[in-house]
């Protein structure tokens with residue numbers, strides 16, 4: 001079987017730089033979906049007129065529970081203050097666009113007045129009803145309310161302060177949003193499109209556990225051909241399975257109780273380990289470590305020294321984004337940091353593969369073993385393309401899916417991303433599996449000639 005790299009070469013992107021740019025632009029839009037759970041938000045002396053607090057996808061029988069305490073105003077509110085200008089509301093994105101137009105046309109002066117939003121609570125209700133005796137009763141500084149949502153949609157919970165004039169508001173907000181299962185009456189704390197996520201993650205966890213078992217069987221059977229990288233691949237598989245298990249448990253706890261009960265910590269730990277090990281594996285395979293050469297060159301080590309700390313930063317950003325919610329002022333900054341770091345990691349892991357391809361091409365020309373080197377070259381080119389496809393799919397296509405599908409089908413983008421990841425793991429394992437009869441070294445003269453010929457054609461291709 002002679003290597004035929006030329007058609008493949010033609011199919012390869014001729015400008016990796018352009019691919020990288022596409023990746024960067026695409027990933028720049030990526031936003032991880034907000035987790036839905038009971039959220040406690042501390043608002044301290046906040047002068048913002050619009051404060052987003054949380055997002056949730058309601059079904060036909062949704063409930064928003066608000067428990068707010070310790071309401072303070074700075075400067076202290078006088079009795080004349082029009083408290084109806086302060087309050088909480090729910091709004092869909094479409095409704096919000098409408099409100100912005102109304103505000104622009106001066107149809108309303110405050111989002112709370114628009115009929116497009118669902119008013120959950122306005123602060124004039126803090127004042128006790130006037131009593132016949134006319135006794136002055138102090139304004140309450142806390143309230144609890146439950147608000148029913150019957151119109152399904154993806155809503156954002158927002159606090160609006162339309163008083164202006166530098167009035168700062170402080171309060172402790174506990175917000176819980178859930179759907180009520182019409183059959184059982186149980187509360188479902190995951191958004192309408194996310195309630196199937198626990199089972200989806202669990203199924204994928206089983207798939208990876210199966211893959212890990214199969215890999216162990218292969219390692220035992222082909223013991224003679226096993227390199228260190230193959231054990232590393234096993235570790236990556238196991239970490240991925242554990243990560244999915246923690247995510248399934250995390251989501252299922254949130255679904256039932258509204259809080260993660262510590263599973264989120266496990267999830268973050270395994271995410272972190274999985275992220276580091278996967279990127280390291282891609283770099284190691286890209287360099288050909290352990291099956292082409294037993295060492296890493298200096299510049300290859302440098303890539304690892306960039307990627308690993310960046311993964312640490314990415315994971316910290318991920319934790320901050322998930323745990324703080326849209327309220328935090330630096331939420332957007334952390335999102336941008338996460339994106340940037342992710343993009344840099346994705347680009348960095350491609351370099352070792354490109355270097356390997358260059359080295360192999362030069363070796364093929366100089367050492368006379370054209371066929372052997374060309375086969376390796378083809379393998380590495382395939383891997384390069386597959387890594388790019390994997391990164392592009394999981395970062396850009398999945399995000400696009402998330403944006404264009406309705407909130408009710410949020411799970412489809414998760415399934416698409418996990419399927420792509422599974423395919424990537426299977427491809428990597430299959431292409432770099434331990435082989436006793438290494439096809440690289442069983443090549444006759446005829447094939448050698450054909451390969452040398454192919455190599456000449458191949459020179460036209462420049463990576």
Ligand SMILES: *[C@@H]1O[C@H](CO)[C@@H](O)[C@H](O)[C@H]1NC(C)=O
Pocket residue numbers: 065066067144145146
């Ligand atoms: C929050 O408010 C809801 C609705 O009024 C109430 O049922 C619930 O007990 C309150 N929870 C807490 C922790 O105060």
